[in-house]
Amino acid sequence: MTELLNATAITKRYGGITALSRADFSARAGEVHALLGENGAGKSTFIQILAGAVRPDGGTVTLAGSPYRPRNPQEAQQSGISPVFQELSLVPDLTVEENIWFRREPLSAIRTVRARAMREATLELFARHKFPPIRPDQELRRLTLAERQVIEIAKALSRDPQVLILDEATSALGPQETEWLLGLAKGLAEAGRLVIYISHRLGEVRQIADRITVFRNGATVAAYDTHAVDDETIITDMLGRRMDRLYPERKSTASQTVALGLRGFGVDHRLADIDLDLREGEVLGVAGMQGHGQRELFQALFGIGGSRGTVEVWGKPKTIRGPRQALTGRDGLALVPEDRRNHGLLLSKSVRENLTLSVIQRFTRFGITDPKRESALVDEMIATLKIKTGTPEQLAGTLSGGNQQKVIFGKMLLTEARILLLYDPTRGIDVGTKGEIFQLMRDLAAKGYAILFYSSDLAELVHVADRVAVLRNGRLAAILEGEDNSERQILRAALIETRAA
């Protein structure tokens, strides 16, 4: 078979940092080709070169045999390469269809937008690729993160690309949309297109990728047919060292003390009748399809939006009116939020300022902050969580996703709160950091923390949580433990109406 896309010895340097050093990549039409690597391995830079957003310092790329050197994203798209990035590029104030056809709207003779033509094109696009139901005239700001990601994909597909690049596209999606996207990728490949697929989820890669290329430290370390390689080999190649295990040993450390007790807990019509006990030393998983109440549960427990029912924290009733109150004191609850960039971190501020934002009182004496005490707290957290940052003064926005997440963890761990609410804490994070975060969760549980843990990746719940509470339509569908805590049982409970919960 002939190669459609061929990149040889691609090199890119940013100042002193080498992002890519003689990386090779080749893929043929009609395949799903996975590109794997830890954060910082150079995947993003490589994709940006293909997308025309970044120009390489060295190396050559050929597309269908001829040299490919896009000077900007427009040229890349004209050559038939469409990327779907993790960082969403949509305009919140425009509607779904306006976003999809942004600056390519069908125009009339007097250069007004032909609304009907645009609607038809949108519906046709949705139908052709069996998109999940989303109204074309909805304003984008009203959509969930998952739906926005779907629209991002629609926008890329609307150009009918020869090469579709999906960069962590499933990290924001629920299980159903993920299934759809995986099917879509396979379908496109069967239709003779090339799909370059970047994901930190090996299961998905295994499901759809024909071939896999692994980057490490800016260079290509391996390329193989998916069916000819096992997970261990892939992970070893990604890490460059043998990863003992992704999931830590799960030893139950739950005591009989109830840390967080919910009775009849609910949030308007989206969440109702939740009775749940989270025990000291326990990691309690929460599962559910996108939009079945898990977000409401986590936000309401953190005091965002109203709620009804009773909440008991360490045996005492507690009304949580806002994050500040939730975080305060030894009976506090800390949240690692879903949206790292908009809810979790001050991207333009330093790692230090982010880490200590919630606990300034801890190093304030007589109203004046003490830089030495602050440094001590910051250094300790950076060391404990192995946050990879040049200095504590490095801007949080310049860290890799995994390290940003560690900073948010650190910020929450500096508070006295011993109940942790973790909302999809490993979303879009590399395998190495994922493993570290799971280990951290088990360690914290062993120290007496109580952890409520939602993940969109069911495997994580199965392997890390002691029990898993499954939500369906805003209600508690089942609590699974032991043998029953399996991906199959979780999906069953999340999808199918059952009598015996």
Next chain:
Amino acid sequence: MNIRRHRAILLAYLGMIVLLLLTSVVAPGFLSATHLRSTVVLAAFIGIVALGQTFVIIGGGIDLSVPWVLNSAAVLMTLLAGSQDAPLLWIVPVLLAAGALVGMVNGFGVAIFGVPPIIMTLAVNVILQGGILVYTGGAPTSTAPKAIQFLAVGRIAGFPVVLILWIALAAIATILLSKTAFGRHLYAVGTSATVAEFSGVPTLRTTVLAYTLSGFTAALAGMLLTGYTAQAYLGMGDPYLFTSIAAVAIGGASILGGSGHYIGTIAGALVLTILTGLLPALNLSSGALLIVYGVVILVTVSLASEALSGLSAFLPRFGRSRGPSA
């Protein structure tokens, strides 16, 4: 603390020095002690108004009610005191508190009711203007009490009293911004109110406090300015809307909030005052003078603010595309 912040502030001081040298060429004698002293005194009034403005802008807001808070305090002081010194003992604290209260109303409007800062503070400004017009019937007021005049133009051992006051206020502002929880919270709220809220920052209290401070410093500046001009008059606060915001922007703060420092604002106030002193030397008509003044400020602010904080606003995105992230 923050390299980029330092760089912006440094640039403001550098600009100030360049401007001073330029002035000494165009208008010899400008660098004389007398002239410098009067420049600094004039800068103090801008600097004091801009103090509160700095806090509000760092917190992601803007205070357009400054002119008539200032003007109201000035007018009410002369009316209530009737040129007597003794009543100042209660009038000054009461008017400072009143200014703070107006600021607090601004803060509550913005933080609780979600009124955009521009609308909230502009409305309060107009309401105060109307109130003072009704109250005074548009007539000018009596002269400023001697004690206030001493604060504004007097000297202690050859040192202007108002300058001592300014230095003291600058020290307090610097400590508040750099060394207190309030300061840290303010930068966080200005950078992202949502992230601040999610991090347990008391966003409401922080925002209200910033506006309260702005009301306080505007009222204080109003009374001092009355001492300087020996009389309160309607419209005396108007120039301070533009200059207080420009001083903050020249001082290196992002007008979008989250960065900047009062140390920079001080340079901003001085730059503006030197400019005001320089332009008349060019022998322009007063109309042409205003045009040049406006253009120069526009250019200065664009250079200082956009080039630096505008760029740094892009930094996260920029850094991402080049940083070691996959």
